[in-house]
Amino acid sequence: MDVFIARQPVFDRHKRLFAYELLYRSGMGNAFPGNVDPDEATHTVLAHILFNIGLEAITGNRRALINFPENHLLQGTPHQLPTSSCIIEILETIEPSEEILAVCRELRDKGYILALDDFDFNPVLERFIPLVQIVKVDFQLIDQEHLTECMERMRKYPGVSWLAEKIESHKEFALAESLGFSYFQGYFFNKPEIIKKRKIDTSKLVLLNLLAEVSRAEINLGKIEQLLAPDVSLAYKLLRYINSVYYSLINKVTTIRYALIYLGEQGTRQFVSLAVASELAEGKPTELMRLSMVRAELCRLLAGSAKDGHEPSQLFLLGLFSLLDAMLDMPMSEVTSKLPLTREVKDALNRGEGPFAPYLRVTTAYEKGDFSRCVDTLRILGITSETMINSYFRAVVWADLIDLGL
Structure with missing residues (x-):
């Protein structure tokens, strides 16, 4: 079975590399099935990372953000990965049940960095925030006025760092930074910033x-x-x-x-x-x-x-x-x-x-x-x-x- 794994950089405010998010699919074969089982995909990819490639070979000794379906969190799969080099992503589709919150608390207490993926400011998912260190927001999904209001409200969580996903231009980077985001993910960094006519010196x-x-x-x-x-x-x-x-x-x-x-x-x-x-x-x-x-x-x-x-x-x-x-x-x-x-x-x-x-x-x-x-x-x-x-x-x-x- 082919295991597709790529990495996407995450930057800090100074545009320095902070981590890589691992993007993966498994079992694609000759076509791309839209219904790949997330549990099976995660299991296959983690086994490939741990036993065939090595995490450091993929990330160059930087931290890796890896998302986990609910079953893998409940089964304790993240414990197979080192605390020093992994950030555990909690998918936005996971309900904050008492059992899941207890798992998150245990992972945090053992030294793992936790990230909440694709947070849309839903009050239900807000229950995760006291247990995580990073909250990811899809910058393209929420209009600017509403995002500004929501980020102002989120100031009540001073211990959380905010990560803006899908930042695709330098203008969006500057806006996200002004709203209080600390980390940035997207392809803004490989786009030209053409401000005025320039010449090669x-x-x-x-x-x-x-x-x-x-x-x-x-x-x-x-x-x-x-x-x-x-x-x-x-x-x-x-x-x-x-x-x-x-x-x-x-x-x-x-x-x-x-x-x-x-x-x-x-x-x-x-x-x-x-x-x-x-x-x-x-x-x-x-x-x-x-x-x-x-x-x-x-x-x-x-x-x-x-x-x-x-x-x-x-x-x-x-x-x-x-x-x-x-x-x-x-x-x-x-x-x-x-x-x-x-x-x-x-x-x-x-x-x-x-x-x-x-x-x-x-x-x-x-x-x-x-x-x-x-x-x-x-x-x-x-x-x-x-x-x-x-x-x-x-x-x-x-x-x-x-x-x-x-």
Whole structure:
């Protein structure tokens, strides 16, 4: 049975990563059944997490928000998970019976953080609030005036932190923060904040020239060294990269030349692409760069599994640069006009068209937990669900191991 698991970031007020919510489905097979039993799904996913993958491999040692159906709470399933790394989500469909409230009290007393999911300010569900530390609210479900009134009323619970779900723009983030929310979930962080006409500054144009150099059919490592050496930030990133856990070298590499020789042409192309994207994303939430890295490696791995013969390194660039508009707060078409990218990559980034577009579609569908759309697109690519799932976890682990000083 295929077990689809993705992670969605949760941020604090400073747009720093606080935790990941685990999005999951099990038993999808060749189609997406709308009536998957939640108890069976939770059991399958937890077993997969605990015994096959490992929680730290999915979350990179961050906390994980995991929702539990009523039966699993009553059966004590959350006790299988460590208190230090798990947040237990109580689904909004669970009635606050005395038995359930006693379970919540026991979990809280044992050190678990509890979160109430999709709270709609229903007085019945309010009985949970004294027992939980986090309350999640669907920001798209309640109109602003009513939400303002409700949040004012909730001030009587000073020990609770409020999490706004489905925050999809920077404007919504600012509004939610003003209403008293402490945590934020949604894809606002990977949207461009286009306030005024911007230009790419001179220092970033130098980075693009470096990218152009490694995009040649044959690259000159000596020329790359000359371009890298004067840039202290890039040189530092290169040495962190080559000495990261991912490579696990016995002896530390201390010179740019040796690092480039060790990496070779393909490795140098990959490093420069990552480093350039990292520099362009400076000042943005670090999760933006991390997500770019996951997308890049996932697209590369999928290209290697597909039978269409596309060059995996080009798909790596597609995933890596898929968030450039958010990094630079500029329209994607304007950014790509200055980049030495192939037509296939530009068509996919600018218009979601061309032979590379399905790779980006399947990647973004998976990360959002839209597994039905993901499966449909996998069929187009001729890639199995199992390959997709394994590739996703490999990409997540790779992105968490690579050290660019994020």
